Amino acid sequence: MAEAVDYRYVGTRPVRPDGVDKVTGRAQFGADQNLPNMLHGRVLRSPHAHARIKKVDVSKALAMDGIHAAVSGADFPAVASGEIGGEGGGDVADIACNIMARDKALYHGHAVAAVAATSVEIAERALEAIEVEYEALPPVLDVLEAMAPDATLLDENCFTKNLPEKPDKPSNIASVMVLARGDLEAGFEQADVVVEGEYRIPMAHQGYIEPHACTATVNEEGKATVWCCTQGHFEFRAMTSKILNWKIGDLKFVASEIGGGFGGKTVVYLEPVAVMLSKHAGRPVKMVMSREEVFRATGPTSGSVCRVKVGAQKDGKITAAKAWLAYEAGAFAGAPVMPGAMSIFAPYEIENFLVEGHDVLVNKPKVAAYRAPGAPQAMHAFEVALDDIARQIGMDPLDLRMANAADEGTQAPYGPKFPAIGFKACLEAAKKHPNYTKPVPEGAGRGVAAGFWFNIGMQSSAEVRINEDGTVIVMEGSPDIGGSRASMGLMAAETLGVPYEQIKTYVGDTESTGFCNVTGGSRTTFATGLAVVQACEDIIAQCKSRAAATWSMDEDQVEWEDGQAVPAPGVNADVKPLSLADIAASAPKTGGPILGRASLNAQGAGASFSVNFADLKVDPETGAVEVLSFTGIQDAGKAIHPAYVEGQMQGGAAQGLGWALNEEYIYDANGVMENAGFLDYRVPVASDLPMIDTEIVEVPNPSHPYGVRGVGETPIVAPLAVAANAVRDATGTRINDLPLSPPRILAALGDD
Amino acid sequence: MSKMHIHTTINGDEVDFLGSPQQSLLDALRDEVGKLGTKEGCGTGDCGACSVIVDGRLVCSCLMLAAEAEGAEITTIEGIADGDGLHPIQEKFLEHAALQCGVCTPGFIVAAKALLDRNPDPDERTIRYWLAGNLCRCTGYDKIIRAVQDAAQELAHEA
Amino acid sequence: MAKVVFPDHLLTHTGGEREIEVAVANYRDLLVALEARWPGVREPLNKAAVAIDGQIYQDAFLEPIGADSEVFFMSRIEGG
Ligand code: FES
Ligand code: FES
Numbered sequence: 001m002a003e004a005v006d007y008r009y010v011g012t013r014p015v016r017p018d019g020v021d022k023v024t025g026r027a028q029f030g031a032d033q034n035l036p037n038m039l040h041g042r043v044l045r046s047p048h049a050h051a052r053i054k055k056v057d058v059s060k061a062l063a064m065d066g067i068h069a070a071v072s073g074a075d076f077p078a079v080a081s082g083e084i085g086g087e088g089g090g091d092v093a094d095i096a097c098n099i100m101a102r103d104k105a106l107y108h109g110h111a112v113a114a115v116a117a118t119s120v121e122i123a124e125r126a127l128e129a130i131e132v133e134y135e136a137l138p139p140v141l142d143v144l145e146a147m148a149p150d151a152t153l154l155d156e157n158c159f160t161k162n163l164p165e166k167p168d169k170p171s172n173i174a175s176v177m178v179l180a181r182g183d184l185e186a187g188f189e190q191a192d193v194v195v196e197g198e199y200r201i202p203m204a205h206q207g208y209i210e211p212h213a214c215t216a217t218v219n220e221e222g223k224a225t226v227w228c229c230t231q232g233h234f235e236f237r238a239m240t241s242k243i244l245n246w247k248i249g250d251l252k253f254v255a256s257e258i259g260g261g262f263g264g265k266t267v268v269y270l271e272p273v274a275v276m277l278s279k280h281a282g283r284p285v286k287m288v289m290s291r292e293e294v295f296r297a298t299g300p301t302s303g304s305v306c307r308v309k310v311g312a313q314k315d316g317k318i319t320a321a322k323a324w325l326a327y328e329a330g331a332f333a334g335a336p337v338m339p340g341a342m343s344i345f346a347p348y349e350i351e352n353f354l355v356e357g358h359d360v361l362v363n364k365p366k367v368a369a370y371r372a373p374g375a376p377q378a379m380h381a382f383e384v385a386l387d388d389i390a391r392q393i394g395m396d397p398l399d400l401r402m403a404n405a406a407d408e409g410t411q412a413p414y415g416p417k418f419p420a421i422g423f424k425a426c427l428e429a430a431k432k433h434p435n436y437t438k439p440v441p442e443g444a445g446r447g448v449a450a451g452f453w454f455n456i457g458m459q460s461s462a463e464v465r466i467n468e469d470g471t472v473i474v475m476e477g478s479p480d481i482g483g484s485r486a487s488m489g490l491m492a493a494e495t496l497g498v499p500y501e502q503i504k505t506y507v508g509d510t511e512s513t514g515f516c517n518v519t520g521g522s523r524t525t526f527a528t529g530l531a532v533v534q535a536c537e538d539i540i541a542q543c544k545s546r547a548a549a550t551w552s553m554d555e556d557q558v559e560w561e562d563g564q565a566v567p568a569p570g571v572n573a574d575v576k577p578l579s580l581a582d583i584a585a586s587a588p589k590t591g592g593p594i595l596g597r598a599s600l601n602a603q604g605a606g607a608s609f610s611v612n613f614a615d616l617k618v619d620p621e622t623g624a625v626e627v628l629s630f631t632g633i634q635d636a637g638k639a640i641h642p643a644y645v646e647g648q649m650q651g652g653a654a655q656g657l658g659w660a661l662n663e664e665y666i667y668d669a670n671g672v673m674e675n676a677g678f679l680d681y682r683v684p685v686a687s688d689l690p691m692i693d694t695e696i697v698e699v700p701n702p703s704h705p706y707g708v709r710g711v712g713e714t715p716i717v718a719p720l721a722v723a724a725n726a727v728r729d730a731t732g733t734r735i736n737d738l739p740l741s742p743p744r745i746l747a748a749l750g751d752d
Numbered sequence: 753m754s755k756m757h758i759h760t761t762i763n764g765d766e767v768d769f770l771g772s773p774q775q776s777l778l779d780a781l782r783d784e785v786g787k788l789g790t791k792e793g794c795g796t797g798d799c800g801a802c803s804v805i806v807d808g809r810l811v812c813s814c815l816m817l818a819a820e821a822e823g824a825e826i827t828t829i830e831g832i833a834d835g836d837g838l839h840p841i842q843e844k845f846l847e848h849a850a851l852q853c854g855v856c857t858p859g860f861i862v863a864a865k866a867l868l869d870r871n872p873d874p875d876e877r878t879i880r881y882w883l884a885g886n887l888c889r890c891t892g893y894d895k896i897i898r899a900v901q902d903a904a905q906e907l908a909h910e911a
Numbered sequence: 912m913a914k915v916v917f918p919d920h921l922l923t924h925t926g927g928e929r930e931i932e933v934a935v936a937n938y939r940d941l942l943v944a945l946e947a948r949w950p951g952v953r954e955p956l957n958k959a960a961v962a963i964d965g966q967i968y969q970d971a972f973l974e975p976i977g978a979d980s981e982v983f984f985m986s987r988i989e990g991g
Contacts, residue, residue, distance in 0.1 A: 015847065016846070019846040019851075020846070022854035022857050023838065023842040023851070023854075023857055023858075024830065024832070024838070024842065025828070026789065026830075027854060031792065121772075206889075207889050208855075208889055209793040209799060209853075209855050209856050209888070210791070210793065210853070210855040211792070257854065257855075258853060259791070259853050259856075260852075260889050260890055262889070291794040291795060291798075481852065481853050483852060641849075643848070643849035643895070644849055644852070646849075646894075647849055647852050647891055647895060650891060650895070651852060651889070651891050654893065655889065677794065678793075678794050678798035678799055678887060683889060684893075685883075685884040685885075685886075685887060685893075686880040686883045686886070686888075686893040686897065687880040687881045687883075688884075689893055689894075691898075
């Protein structure tokens with residue numbers, strides 16, 4: 001393990017650069033961009049969950065007063081199959097059909113046509129004038145039913161991928177995958193106890209508070225500018241270019257401030273439609289989704305059925321584990337079942353295992369990434385089964401996990417050996433934590449579970465400019481969802497050795513900064529941070545060479561220390577150190593403006609493990625669950641701005657608890673979501689939660705100059721099983737399915 | 753559709769605007785008056801992003817008609833800071849990192865101001881229940897509650 | 912010789928072979944060698960991530976591969 005290093009700025013908690021704008025209402029979010037002469041766009045959505053579209057006629061709408069454009073699937077080009085970059089969203093041909101249906105409507109709320117009008121009201125009236133002829137088909141809503149050989153098909157051209165033999169019949173199973181090692185049968189034979197169960201979790205939404213919004217304008221030269229709330233404006237540009245068959249160079253994307261995303265804003269919904277409407281109308285077009293549209297047509301993450309079987313010896317050693325996963329993809333292939341399969345056993349060293357995963361089409365919205373996509377569902381199942389093992393052999397749940405914990409050198413279930421990781425450190429911290437050593441409150445139950453996420457690197461660019469007075473501008477392209485500008489500023493301050501207050505960090509648009517992949521996968525502080533550090537190192541190298549030239553020395557006779565150039569130790573020179581400000585002031589004479597840059601495809605993002613536990617109380621009368629305390633422990637590698645790391649852990653805990661206790665997509669038999677609003681899709685509110693205690697473990701990631709691992713994804717993973725295990729502990733009844741809503745709890749308690 | 757003339761006082765300034773009869777106060781503030789700091793998260797009274805203070809009462813501006821604001825005194829997020837400095841609630845939100853994405857923040861700050869105006873010394877439970885109409889999906893509320901507690905103390909000190 | 916391991920979903924492209932040994936200097940050379948052995952395998956491999964001695968690369972290029980290196984192809988990871 002690397003030594004703990006003392007930093008001057010990294011690890012402190014300054015105010016974020018965009019903070020004042022955000023507490024005064026000045027910050028511009030997606031819906032806050034208005035342009036002169038602007039029109040308002042609205043989308044017509046399918047009233048059927050599954051239907052063939054025989055005809056769409058927008059002519060009556062187009063003839064109405066105040067309507068300046070109307071489009072439907074026929075106005076969009078056919079799009080060839082392919083992936084955009086490395087970051088999800090699925091096949092761009094599917095995304096194209098998702099944002100505007102062509103010959104089939106595949107879920108209730110699927111976009112079918114759109115109009116642009118001088119007001120929202122006129123646009124909505126015009127939608128009613130659009131004539132659509134549907135041939136309704138039976139909806140496929142249950143993942144297991146969808147997998148049946150005789151199920152109604154969503155896509156007659158969908159043949160299951162990755163089967164050993166090419167299938168001769170289409171299926172709703174878009175693909176299957178297998179991960180296996182060792183000898184499963186032998187493993188189960190060595191087991192003293194075996195636990196087996198089936199665990200179901202319904203679809204849940206990311207639930208960002210800001211609905212999707214964008215404003216697009218196309219000028220007379222056919223060049224478009226789009227303002228939108230996005231986790232990645234470069235990928236939005238690429239997707240829009242593919243979907244409209246426009247040149248990338250004709251599209252400029254400006255990322256507004258973004259009111260939450262959690263993965264849900266990594267893929268386009270409105271932007272290509274707004275560009276198309278603006279082109280037809282010759283005027284700017286703004287589109288803002290209603291909350292209902294957000295629920296019906298964006299996000300969510302997969303509902304799932306997971307079957308798990310695990311065997312262990314009396315001493316806690318897991319001898320074999322088997323998992324079967326079926327994830328709902330929604331209307332198009334692309335459920336995050338592979339990462340689910342890769343993460344389910346990741347915290348543990350298991351010799352014999354088998355995971356089978358299925359990506360299954362159903363008539364529900366196309367799923368989008370949601371924080372650690374795919375991991376919470378699968379890991380819930382396994383962490384619950386482990387809890388039952390611990391009970392059966394009478395072992396503390398943390399000790400059971402410690403007995404099997406992965407460590408540096410353990411071969412991960414998905415292949416490679418782990419470098420230095422912090423799982424054991426998290427378990428040790430949990431065991432010692434005052435919230436764990438104190439007894440469970442009277443009448444409550446305690447649940448423990450582990451979490452994991454790979455984290456990713458990918459492409460980032462950064463530029464660092466030195467102003468004439470030595471103040472610093474950092475320009476990068478990763479939308480700031482949770483305070484990342486502050487982290488960039490801190491890393492720049494640390495590297496350059498200048499005060500944080502002297503640095504301003506900006507997120508540039510697609511034409512003012514280099515390419516950056518989406519803010520997602522917990523990559524921003526790691527990868528964009530790496531680019532910022534390297535751009536600062538570029539500045540330092542230039543400053544050293546300018547100082548050397550000023551002093552008539554060789555470059556290697558100059559060092560950079562505390563924000564200034566000094567002669568290297570042993571160099572005998574009677575010179576005054578040159579600060580960044582000094583060098584900036586003399587820049588015109590030493591070669592002109594000082595500009596540093598870096599671009600990279602970052603590799604080696606470090607896996608982040610967590611251990612969470614909570615005390616929960618169940619009201620036997622109402623079935624309501626009260627969260628008495630929650631403790632999150634996670635390896636952040638290095639917390640650049642600890643307050644925002646804690647914030648990620650607390651926010652992830654709240655989302656995970658919401659998913660565990662209340663949140664779910666409820667469908668009627670026709671495939672209509674019955675709770676498409678915050679009143680009935682109940683996310684946690686302040687009075688539902690206690691303070692959320694956090695402990696940041698720091699096992700540095702060897703692939704980052706400051707040891708950063710991503711932190712944003714992992715926190716949502718463990719709370720699902722934590723809640724399930726605590727409810728089991730409190731009530732003595734094991735409930736396999738989520739959410740643990742009052743009706744489900746009452747029903748389960750009644751059964752006993 | 754004919755518009756109505758509505759006369760209000762917003763953040764201490766007299767403001768006249770034309771609104772349509774069905775227009776919500778939220779839409780009027782954003783689209784007619786240009787006060788974009790008030791946000792829309794749901795439009796149905798379930799998220800609190802649109803919180804404003806009308807004649808001393810905390811309301812969801814998406815649930816109130818603009819026409820109902822005739823003659824009213826309205827405080828929006830733009831009116832919380834007075835003069836050259838931030839309000840202590842705003843300062844404490846920054847200090848405690850009580851925002852991540854920040855889209856819920858205007859609503860929380862306005863709601864917290866309404867709370868502390870009537871109850872300068874609320875306990876944690878009171879704060880949690882008062883703010884239960886404001887959704888935050890990013891923070892898990894911990895740092896928001898601490899910021900409000902700290903702001904209450906600071907205000908008590910100042911008083 | 913370096914050990915190279917393929918996940919299940921790529922076995923259709925390797926004639927069912929899960930693990931092989933090859934002597935190459937870097938990742939680019941590995942791809943050339945694999946493509947020579949199984950024509951057409953390069954395309955699915957380009958869509959995969961690869962772990963070389965425990966370090967995961969979403970996009971590898973000239974990363975060195977030593978005589979005792981372990982190379983695992985795996986699915987690319989996305990994120991929220
Ligand atoms: S927008 Fe008014 S309560 Fe949500
Ligand atoms: S900070 Fe994002 S919703 Fe509250």
